[in-house]
Amino acid sequence: MTEKLFILGLGAQRAGTTWLHQQLNRCDAVDMGFTKEYNALVNPKASLRGQWRRHRRRQEQLNASFGSARRFSHEEFLALPTEQKQLLMRVRHHHYLDYFDHLVADNPTIHATGDISPYYAQLHADRLRHIRRQLRRRGFTVKLIFLLRDPVDRIQSQLRLIRREGHVPELSRIADPDRALAVHYRSARCERHSRYEHTLAAIEAAFPANDVLVEFHERLFQQHSHTRLARFLNLKLPPPELTKKINAAPGPQFRDTNLLRAIAHHYAPTYTACRERFGDQVEQLWPYARLV
Template identity: 35%
Template sequence: MTDDPGTFLLGVGAQKGGTSWLHDYLQASPQFDPGFRKEYHVFDGLDLPHSSYVRERVLRQAERARLAREAGEPYDEGRLLRASFYTDPGAYPDYFAGLLRAPGTRLTADVTPSYALLGEERLASVRRSFEERGVRCVAVFLMRDPVDRVWSSVRMSYDRGRGTEGRTAEERTLEVHRQDYHRLRSRYDLTLDRLDAAFAPGLVHLELYERLFRPEAVEELCGFLCIDAHPAQVGKRVNATPTDAVLPEATVREVAATYAPVYDAVARRFPDVDLERLWPSARFR
């Protein structure tokens, strides 16, 4: 083992905030090993009531894999391993720390946007579990204009034909943003406070989706992650949704009014950014 134990990246969102692009970019680095998936959905499955179905599904899949293994049939080892992350507190950090022991690997990650809703103690316990193994644990939080984030999520639902029956996209946007589960995904101010409490200064990297796709932003991120920067496809979008539709101003105004604390918190974190230019909905705070 080298003197540098490597870095574990906990990607905490935001949903529709560029996390898929980030993971796609990191995968092109020979110094990055993400393991067997991008989103492991461990701690949201353990802690968040609305995500309990994830844990139940993973455990069912693991049971089927176990039975197949005992019967000498083909099975997915990843399903068994993922289930162990729910049942054995040490399995999760042990797995990622093990990836970092491979020659040349300096970074691994779990990029699960739902982690933006985790509590302070859970975030701190994840950090401690890696520090106990000598691994540097950091968090990355990508934030997008809250109205655009909700609107992008709704457009994706329409694109996939899920939960949209009999409602216009504008009606669905208002419906979604009024639900606690969806609204809290855009309460970046709350996530920022929890990250501050759980991680020491210098262990959290913040970026805005609207500034992410620039060489200088990528280089800064790679420096934070202690890997070598490599060329980025800054014009590429991953899991992008159609952008030809535009929300009526009245809808934008109603959704934006909910997020005044978010705009204020982000403006404080990025004092050199013209937030109303970058996030047009901020004019309605």
């Protein structure tokens, strides 16, 4: 029997996850489903009150979207628009598991599927263990991929995209890019995608090392990285599109070198945690690591 493979991608945001998703989907044995980021997995609320509030909010979302909180068969689920499918995956987790199970079971040529959502970099170890356990019960081998990028570079890229697309009006209204960067890098929005040490610790507590691939954005678009990916997943991937750029975020350059140095120092624990795990590669690949 051919192994069923589930590829769980945790990000990082602005580190090449969209390119990775497209390269995986080019493989005949892979079907990543109706979207790249399902964003269906969340950490449980710590308190009973928090759990109850989340339950009530989800019921309200179901009522607002469907007019009721009724149950859906798998066939009905598949016919729904993308946003409604994602809502059901978050609220009724069996839809998430059923969907990927059917993707593989219903097509004999498909052996691998997955979900690459940078939002999942925030998941705690207990939550990662839980989803791994649920997928393994469905017969999947679960492989986890986490892409890293120099935090200072990642933060600049994230801010360019935010300002270009107007996601955060208070940042888009600041005319000076350096001033916007000074506001952004300390924000909770930025921290949760840049503190790799928390994600790495959760991964290490939840997954065996041989089921984890950590790769650097700075060398992702190279043949040897693609070969390593194919070997890790045990898939015959097509030749990579190494020059293809996806979701690039060109824009004004940030010129305040003192600010960039301050950002590197702010994320010094992140650089240290990565040095401890990956050694000299960090200094070689991440220019801002040399400032800390």
